[in-house]
Amino acid sequence: MTRVSVVAPSAQLTAFSPKVRIRRGVSVAFMVAALLAIAISMIMLGALIVEIAVDGAARLFTDGAPVGREARGGGILTDLPTPAGIGWMTWALPVAVLLPFIGPRLINALVPGLPQIAERAIGFIVVAPAAIFVHILYVRFESAYYVEYAKAVGIDGASGNIFQVLGEASGFQIVRLLLVGILVPLAIFAAGWFWAHRMRRPSLIIPAIIIAGWVVYLFMDPWFLSSFPSRKPADAGIFSAVTGTLYMMVITVAVAFPLGVGAAIYLEEYAKPNWFSRMIQVNISNLAGVPSIIYGLLGLQVFVRVLEFERSVLAGACTMALLVMPIIIVSAQEALRTVPPSMREAAYAVGATRWQVIRFHVLPYAFGGMLTGNILAMSRAIGETAPLIAIGALTFIAFLADSPTDDFTVLPIQIFNWVARPQAGFHEIAASAIIVLMAILLLMNAAAIIMRQRTRTDW
């Protein structure tokens, strides 16, 4: 074996360049560049949000009915005098909303080191009545206004009974009653519950969302949410689009969730590792990559034409359900995989059948994760436009869908329709509608995040 000849030691030593400083400098510069990449992405996201907020706020937050707008439905609402004896409510409501969050924290700060059981008790004692109180207060608030409204338009015998209000109210009032009268108290209750269970972050996020929502609501233009589309930007609203979106989502969930979760359970719990289950698995991941507009064409041919659903809510919801099913299946599978095998084995070891193991041990464990995946899938479906255009959802709907077979429109289609018009006025209300859409998405994602934390805490 020949030995390699040896170079003079000094030459060898200088072969290593002592440029550590420079290399470190380059490394730091590289980090700065990487940070910059993130910053650029965030700045673009920020620009998008600011652009939409600036464009859309004008229409969304006009103070009362703008001059010159034609009154329709409950149009004289804003001209009503403030009903007697409810002035204090405008202040009491926010206070009642805040109380459950400030109260326990105050107690916590004043009397540190309370045992957990006491904290929970305080949480429930304060929160549950507060939620109910907010609900009652709000319903009275709305009823009082309704009495004034009934007087003004000449409806006889208006007592302010909530059912009467619901029967006679304009779409706007129904939306408001739903959102504020029920959702807000529910959210308050949830927040207090999280707080009582020492999940501090969700208990902070929820009040933040509620308070922000409250402030937004106080300044919001009631017309935009409660009007139908119009040829004039100033008159147009998103009532049919919002209700259409909600309607479609309910049906989509009802169709997609059981099917998706069922498929996931089959693949994770029943399927043997043979060619068939592998094929299904590969197929699902491929379906997740199919462009959404192609699902639209599938829906057009299968649901609209062959099954003759026409261009209805049902056809749209079924198409959407197929579109989001891969997402639901994959996330449900992931949730099922987090179930520790020891739990299944323990259940089998006491003689449970396969279905009993799944029903009583696996599903309860994985359900939180499945719901999270479902919400994420829904937030995808809410923003989808293309498949609904392909099945021919209409953009100009001046009525509310009564049954699943009615024509419908959804928020993104309405937005697309307005963006596609040349007038700047329509661009503005498109931005306003985008704010509403993004607010819904934000709420859904917040719910998903909170739910994920909840399932983590439990196990």
Add this chain to the structure above:
Amino acid sequence: MAAQAPDGPQQDTVRSLLAELWRDRLQPSRPGSGRETPVGRLIHGALFLTATLSAFVTIGIVLVLIFETVEFFREVPFLDFFGSTRWSALFAEKQFGVWALVWGTGMIALIGLAVAIPLGLMAAIFLSEYSPPRLRAIVKPILEILAGVPTVVFGYFALVSVSPVIRDIFGQDVGIYNALSAGIVVGLMIVPIIASLSEDAMRAVPRSLREGAYALGSTRMEVSLRVVLPAAFSGVVASIILAASRAVGETMAVTIAGGGNPQFGVNPLEAVQTMTAMIVQLSLGDTPTTSIEFKVLFAVAMTLFVLTLAMNIVAQWVSRRFREEYE
């Protein structure tokens, strides 16, 4: 269960009661079937059906597309579709050169990738190699918000914000609808895909590899670029292909901001039309289902479907084939 053994002797010990209870359960069952009750079998069957539904969806898509595509090629020669770069489906003199649309799609996807690959990869490297865990816990979800923004919103952003900036830079004779603005927002849209999936792949690189490199006196950048990135190569490439596939299938942003001008030019400042935008355009009009415009819709969709499917399959293949096994 106990009632199924009516003539069992009266016993008062727990043991014999249980024995009676379990006697009928200890029947030999079909090998491999476990012990499934009729209800269990019913549920098994129902779950099996839900699982096969996904296969039927794929079959449905393929059948629907093939059916109308075949109809289309009965009327229009194959070469007119794949052998031409001129598209004018809505004019009296109809031309169906799909390359104009494929080119528009490709151009926007390329612009998008040119934006998204540097941003996404750098973001992934930062999150995986440099970021303290707390910062990552904040930054990653924010980045993923980008992925959750509806595409129609990106379309609005392209039209109202990006396009005017481009016109400010390149002069006012640039149209408000152009491929560049659509491409940029498509890029923004796919940044989270590349960042998130690449970061996952990089974080899956075992820590021992990083330590090995650090122990030789590497800086963080050298570890990131020379050890982690190559080791995570398959995942990174797969994420880029998936992002490209998403860019190709993207519909609303390119419909709103890309303009509706099917053409075969190289200038990104001109309006183009993608395959998806064309499908939307034809869907918006009340196209009779027997017309040639309706059928060409499916021929284009078929092209799109095959293209994205191929990309997804390549991505899966890459991530499987070139994955390093460390155990």
Add this chain to the structure above:
Amino acid sequence: MARNFFTLMRSSAPTATAVSGANQSGPTTTPPPPPNIKEDADAGVHLDPTLEAVRHEITEELDMALQLRQVSAFYGSFQAIDNMSMPIPRNRVTALIGPSGCGKSTLLRCFNRMNDLIPGARVEGEIEFEGRNLLDPAMDAVEVRRRIGMVFQKPNPFPKSIYENVAFGARINGYSGDMDRLVEESLRRAALWDEVKDELDKSGLALSGGQQQRLCIARAIAVQPEIILMDEPASALDPVATLKIEDLMRELAEEYTIVVVTHNMQQAGRVSDYTAFLLAGEERVGRLVEFGPTQDIFTNPLDQRTEDYITGRYG
């Protein structure tokens, strides 16, 4: 002709001149008798006076590669090692032994600042290296790691070719000499050359476990460190591969200072010249119990706990 070019390069390092004559004995497979043992325990002890665990036979005449003074390490609020002071003699194999969780690996990772990479980790005290405290934040961790290499418990070759694995460290450190020769020499030093010389383009991951570990050693010596740290280098290997690694360590000790963490007391006895015995107390904080020539630690421990461990009473 010099033995090989590593020797030459190392002999030009400024600190290498202090090596005493006893250290330059030829290659042996058995541990050389610990040099420079003074009968008078009190004469010229230059260790930290608080340190009782270190045998007083070790005097200032012994050339030190590293000198630890009151080193403590923390992971967040958890203290892993407490107040350790000891020398690491140059061109010797020093073994760190002790039961699981006594802070051996943590201590080893202090020597080349690997703990910097763990969020929340913190090291206090002083480790003197060529007249400077290498724990000083002003010291460049990258340069420290270049000069104090490390071999890990599980072989961790990069997913690259064998050649690139060895060349990696030299490349990033700006080596401009003959790369082929550096790779060959490093592989020869790691006793791997004959096995892989025909397949240098093969992936490092395709080698057997023992070969992978020797590849990692070749990779470490290719950047020509002064000290090589080995964290249980043979624990994932079979007996034959372990034997090869041990032989290699003995050989490398001619030119490098080696610190090895091991679980295996026979191994410590076979390969090391000096041994430090670490033990964690009730609160799981690792402390140095005894440091001294391996022979003495094994045959004549000063501390009862050392004897208990050596005789297998800790398991």
